[in-house]
Amino acid sequence: MFSKSTEYALRAVIYIAQKSSEEKKLGIETIAKAIDSPRPFTAKILQSLTKDNKIVSSVSGPKGGFYMVEKAKKLPVWAVLDVMGEIEIIEKCVLGLNQCSEAKPCPMHSQYKSIKQQLIVLFQTKTIQQLAEDTAGGGIFINNLN
């Protein structure tokens, strides 16, 4: 459904939310290994999530790394999708029409509408922290290893 960038972004924030705090920062090496993603590409993605410290925070130098503050962990998954520019993917018309709406619908519109709404609700209500907690419990994974 989403781009590779977004998949890595989601896995990264779930991992960072689960393992980091202001006292315990994580290096890019550690993160990329944990979520099984290409290191330099993951670094690029984290840079965009770090803009304005909105989702991920970072500090350069020794003992530095990436981390998330409690407030950020409580953000919905939607916040990540928004930064990654994926909102449109969910919202846009199945047939790719520029303005497909109630007033001027495509033939899939009325059927897709309710499914789309469920996707939006899911991503807007589910928080990063909830996903991190699920993963911490065990038996739920965010990488391809094993």
Next chain:
Amino acid sequence: MFSKSTEYALRAVIYIAQKSSEEKKLGIETIAKAIDSPRPFTAKILQSLTKDNKIVSSVSGPKGGFYMVEKAKKLPVWAVLDVMGEIEIIEKCVLGLNQCSEAKPCPMHSQYKSIKQQLIVLFQTKTIQQLAEDTAGGGIFINNLN
């Protein structure tokens, strides 16, 4: 949700189902104009839908063009998605894990499962002909014009 290729493919088959028959074939020019898509690219896409005459049929030469037989019009939208290689997009894990399953789920798995199932049912039950009929009725569109 889908690639541009697939969006054009869906719009094209809906139009062809609505306007063509074995006696009335449609030129690529006509089709591309009707669905507001790039002509040569649309031709390429129709070529793949024409493979084995499974979905679209074609005849070269004067009075030739593209058309669909009644049996093909009754195919589900899923058949088009399959040819276009989009099944994976719907089925695959939200976080991009290679094998995300009941046995080894990602943290979005259980929540996304039911939405995914609805998408599958929608595309497997809705036929090309049904979409064509909706469009023929007026007030429902498959292009960006007007």
Next chain:
DNA sequence: TTAATTAAAGATATTTTAATCTTTAATTAA
């Protein structure tokens, strides 16, 4: 048979996405 018309096929070009690499800047601790 010839000319016209149309799709098929294949080569090419452009754009976007994915990924890597190199240099710079920031921070820390010795």
Next chain:
DNA sequence: TTAATTAAAGATTAAAATATCTTTAATTAA
């Protein structure tokens, strides 16, 4: 201050998706 460590930034490369162009083959009608 110096050396080590780490992310930031930007340049570069690679691959895939999107789009176009040109040539060939098939078909029809004059």
